[in-house]
């Protein structure tokens with residue numbers, strides 16, 4: 498990877514060859530020597546021949562998960578926010594009222610002029626904070642971390658993965674880098690959205706610190722309860738739509754068949770969890786277990802549950818295809834619309850459900866058993 502960088506002596510803008518510059522439509526990997534002679538950064542007057550090779554150690558390396566520092570006091574607030582929406586939080590922190598008329602009346606101006614107009618003196622700190630927030634290690638959004646782990650830490654990140662069609666439940670063991678690679682996505686773009694989400698998140702529900710009993714109680718009282726109520730209702734709807742519209746929409750007949758199978762598998766699956774696995778996990782959480790369970794180590798039923806999760810995940814992919822990504826036809830009857838809406842909710846709930854089990858509950862149970870079981 499080409500990591501050579503060049504720094505502007507007037508405004509400290511850094512051009513990173515490895516990353517190019519999405520502000521200016523310069524593709525990653527574009528060599529500095531190949532930039533247009535007319536290239537100017539913001540309103541800065543510096544020409545390319547004035548740039549110097551950047552040797553700053555903190556700005557190099559292939560471990561970068563986000564963009565290299567690139568904001569300068571010459572950039573307009575509008576441009577910064579367009580490129581990096583999470584910058585709003587940095588401006589707010591420094592007293593630049595981004596919600597008020599102040600910003601909107603001057604948003605086209607460079608940061609230095611805007612902050613003067615707003616009476617903010619600590620301009621250097623704003624730029625420093627903006628750039629620091631883009632450095633690797635500022636947050637925990639390393640591309641090496643697994644999708645499941647990232648969502649376990651902050652549940653709101655699931656929405657970002659949904660936007661990019663990244664499977665954080667059954668595919669939750671893949672690292673962010675691997676998942677982006679597999680789906681042809683720019684890691685930087687995903688990290689940027691994750692940062693934005695982290696900044697805007699209110700109080701994201703995180704289960705990572707919850708105890709095992711609390712987790713199984715939560716899963717049963719939310720996701721299992723939801724399935725018990727929703728699966729029979731959706732089954733009636735899908736049967737009805739297949740019966741009435743199946744002749745001209747054969748995919749609905751296939752959908753009904755697929756749904757029946759999924760429902761049966763989920764009923765059996767949740768029953769096994771509630772009758773066998775979860776009671777054992779509750780025991781593990783409350784006492785020292787002196788006898789091994791009938792199934793041996795907890796990892797045995799867990800691997801079985803994970804395999805069944807994978808099957809459910811595959812069924813969801815097929816359901817999405819058959820419903821045109823949960824889109825009802827224009828002339829669809831109300832049952833059809835209700836079915837599509839219900840299936841989309843089922844998809845979301847099931848993925849959250851599987852994520853909680855695969856990425857939070859199961860690893861914790863395996864680890865607790867290693868410490869608790871005395872045989």
Ligand SMILES: [Fe+2]
Nearest residue numbers: 716767770854
């Ligand atoms: Fe479950």
Ligand SMILES: [Fe+2]
Nearest residue numbers: 766770802854
């Ligand atoms: Fe499960």
